[in-house]
Amino acid sequence: MRASTGEQRWQMALLALSVYAVAPHAVGGLVIRAAPGPVRDCLLEEMRDLMQTEPIKRVPSTVSESRLIGGVDLTATLATNTLHWEQGLVAQADGGSLILSMAERTERRAVAHLTSCLDQGEILVAREGITQRSDASFGVIALDEGQAEEQPEAALLERLSMHVELEGIGIRDLGAGPWSSGDVARAKSLWARVTLDENNIEKIAAASLQLGIQSPRALIQTAAIARIIGALHETESVSEEHLQSAIALGMLHRATQLPQSPEEQAEQPAEKEPQDTDEQNATKEREQLPEDALIEAAMATLPRHLLEMLKDRATSRQTSSVSGGKAGSLHKNKQRGRPVGTMPGSPREGYRLNLMATLRAAAPWQPLRRPEGDTGNLHIRPSDIRVTRFKQPKETATVFVVDASGSSALHRMAEAKGAIELLLSDCYSRRDNVALIAFKGDKAELLLPLTRSLVRAKKALAALPGGGGTPLADGVDLAHQLVSSIQRQGLTPTTVFFTDGVANVARDGSPGRTQAQAEAMAAAKGFCKLGSRTLLIDSSPRPNPKARELAGALEGTYLPMPHASATGLRDVLIPQ
């Protein structure tokens, strides 16, 4: 198994694109994870070449609901006095594609509409007095520009069968694809006739189990991909090679485990040369099932860093999917809370029409607007429309930053866990989100991304490790990143540090108290600029001046542990 070159990966991306172009709706779509740039532009250009006849619509991440699914054209309706319906993008894209820009930022409700179209191939709109069903069978090209943890909504990723990563492909790697738009058109009519035999289906099923893929949707889509690849090669049966490409395209990115035993993974240090591990694997796998060879071959098409990522993900995938519970936090100020007056606007954007205010705004103009001879009619213009404004306290999020180092772990970890459990247990009624960062050894880790889910929190807590050095600065840095991203989401974060404030591992991983301490203090000063509420709980048996100093730098409340039992802690966090 050899990591592939940029050129090979570019060809793989083109293959994915061709498969997509043959049957956009059947494969759901394509996620293109890449920063904007010439390589991505080139891929999109290829796509336009391959799909010359189908409609392609671009959807911005801030698309309004009425634009996406359609709604009443208020201006035209008011101007002509007859109801005008404006078709949405999903209906306009029927039979073609939607390109989703900045898919990682697309709002939850837009994603919900897209996924329901992907599932059903039609859109039912029931709003503003019109019920309309339109065909909306399309594929989605999601342009994911996310960094690190940022990803499009999991519900969307689940339905788009192929993922392409363009990272590391250079301009020089770009070449022409193996298929022209003519080939694609031919495959379109052919792929319905391509069959998968029993043997191939079993291989797909077995591969999915070995890669730890739960979703049957992946199976169904991979089967379709294999058939389309067959059609592109102008055969009516699917060969081993086609199957291998199909698994590479449709399954590998969903893998939650690799077909190796966990012990073996643990034995291999990360620095080891990939070639070595490959040989080991190869010998092992020769004795195993034939499906292993299939996956093995499919994996050769991946870039090296992706392989590493896959291995990481194999352990953490379950917990690092997109955070749940953030839905609903975005639009609430349009819908609920305390009404605080009215403003001009359109009810299409999710605001609520305030009829009285609208009429009041229209009233003074009536004599001017009324044509000669007209007496009773009311003339209302779009500019008169008033909507109600609401104000609502923001949702809260509590970030726990836990010192899991040797000095802290033993006697304090239980308290930290206890406090988090208590917070979580009433979090659904209080609508509180929780995240957990732990630092130990030589780095800090996000154990639990922002969530309201007890199931996930429980898993993360159960796995909370302890022991090792204290990379305090790293912990504060990671908290800084997380808290600022929480603030961007529009939530109000509170940060709780559990530490004794004694750092002994510097940012670069080197031991040494002086440098580590200085870095931690600097990081803390940076953190306090976020202006969020901070609490530092001193986890040492007796109050430690260093912890107090750190709390000062964080501009947070200092609380020595003797006063902070698990229940006491909750009381501090939740004033009411």
Next chain:
Amino acid sequence: MALAYPFTAIVAQDAMKQALMIAAVDQEVGGVLVMGDRGTGKSTAIRALAALLPKIDTVAGCPYNCDPSVPKAGLCEPCKGTKNPDTVTSIPIPVVDLPLGATEDRVVGALDIERALHAGEKAFEPGLLARAHRGFLYIDEVNLLEDHIVDALLDVAASGENLVEREGLSIKHPSRFVLVGSGNPEEGELRPQLLDRFGLSVDVSTPMDVKARVEIIKLRDAFERDRVGFIKKWRRKESAQRKVIESARDSVNDIETPNEVLEFAAELCMKLGTDGLRGELTLLRASRALAALKKQKTTTTAHLKAVAGLVLRHRLRRDPLDEAVSDVRIERALASMSQE
């Protein structure tokens, strides 16, 4: 309209199918909650159920699907007004989707802005709750539903009536529906009040053996290839299933529940310490529906045991961090009772 995948062609997932069938037989059971991973066929099953449901009679043209056979007091205002709600049409039992991100005015209904502006009329535009009357209301990703929508739903589900007081309107119409929710437990919790509204709850997981997976690929592939043909092929099974539901719907009210079954239900609920009477009532209703589905005339403790998990799983007082315990506790209670 896109053709739905046949209910009977869904591989495995027996508990989910059974729960949906029970809800289809006796709508008073009070809804089904299906929680599980993505892609386990939750939405597929619920949409497929729509095709299996028998037709019902409604007053022609009534936006609220009024039942012509009930006394006038139970009708909506327009139907009460007409002297003669006799023109009857028969429609399929509605299965209404409540899409995530639906606005409150679409759910409960609101002032018809257009007519208000044009004609100066104060007209009510019925919402999804009106359309779902006497049918099913399906909420995908129910745990992500916004709070203010949940509030509206809870109120209507409790009273069977939708009361709209907004924008100068004052409207009341009947709205009784079976709430069907699905979601992924990793995305968040359900509010306890909403959880309580569901009569039955099912946890679904993906079949993890090769054979079932092969079967899934095959069937789905055949379906995608030729939807019309596939549905035709399954038509006989579907109509057999529909007949089972239909005859069970007719007979469910005549099914007798012997005293020993009543006692068994009461004892089981006491052992498990469930709150209130709703668990017990649902337990009996669900066992009756199951007996009807199996074409039996009386319920037995065997029926009761079969539905105990579905009915009680989400009603146990629980430690929120300990989700595995419910099923085990129910099994243990059942085991201890059969020994006695």
